[in-house]
Amino acid sequence: MGKLQNKVAVITGGASGIGAATAKLFVSEGAKVVLVDLNEEKGKAFEEELKAQGAEALFVKANITSEEEVAKVFKQATSIFDKVDIVFNNAGIGRVHSSHDLEYSEWRNTVNVDLDGVFLVAREAIRGMLENGGGTIVNTASMYGWVGSPGSAAYNAAKGGVINLTRSLALEYAEKDIRINALCPGFIDTPIIPEENKKELSSITPMKRLGKSEEMAKAVLFLASDDSSYMTGNSLTVDGGYTAQ
């Protein structure tokens, strides 16, 4: 029996990168998955790919910064699959830009997706989990939630916020059987990292390579499943040694 047999998992950013790799692993462990993403073309195609392999999967196009759209995702998920047990709160954006000429609108947009959106999804997830008697949430932060870097002030501030949001929500709902942890990836080979930066980012990583989405998925499975049954409020760093420096 799989580690997530008959569990229902909502995965934001589920059409690409870390979210898609996690959906594949969850499905192989017996979960039904609800893929949430802005990218309809990729999301639909991935839903079909998973279904063709015999999985129960549903793609829902939604923007995690919209309260209404986030509420609709959970409504749709529960109307089809009855309940939501696991939420991988993972959609995010990242851009490099020097801070002295960063437009306020761009700051707001980054914080809106990478922090506000994570809150909106967590809030809706918790509402359902309170009714169902529990669940697990894994928020995607970043190693840049722990350490700084030049040119990514908005992203790093938002990701630092996700780490402390995770601690705070975990404490608030610990007695309600809702475990909330975060994943802090290092440099992972996904479309979020521009091709031209990959060589340099590998060279500044102690393990001298980028991480793979599949390596993140294994850590997410650990945090989402009973394998981490006594963990909450934790932020697990999987970064090839970067933050050990």
Ligand SMILES: NC(=O)c1ccc[n+]([C@@H]2O[C@H](COP(=O)([O-])OP(=O)(O)OC[C@H]3O[C@@H](n4cnc5c(N)ncnc54)[C@H](O)[C@@H]3O)[C@@H](O)[C@H]2O)c1
């Ligand atoms: N790849 C890395 O090096 C790395 C490192 C640290 C943290 N992360 C984090 O991992 C998460 C996943 O990123 P990834 O590397 O898989 O990148 P990705 O670009 O492959 O996937 C992100 C997905 O999120 C979706 N998305 C973006 N904004 C959205 C919104 N407002 N509503 C709904 N969906 C939205 C995108 O369409 C995309 O499919 C992000 O939160 C990112 O910040 C990535």
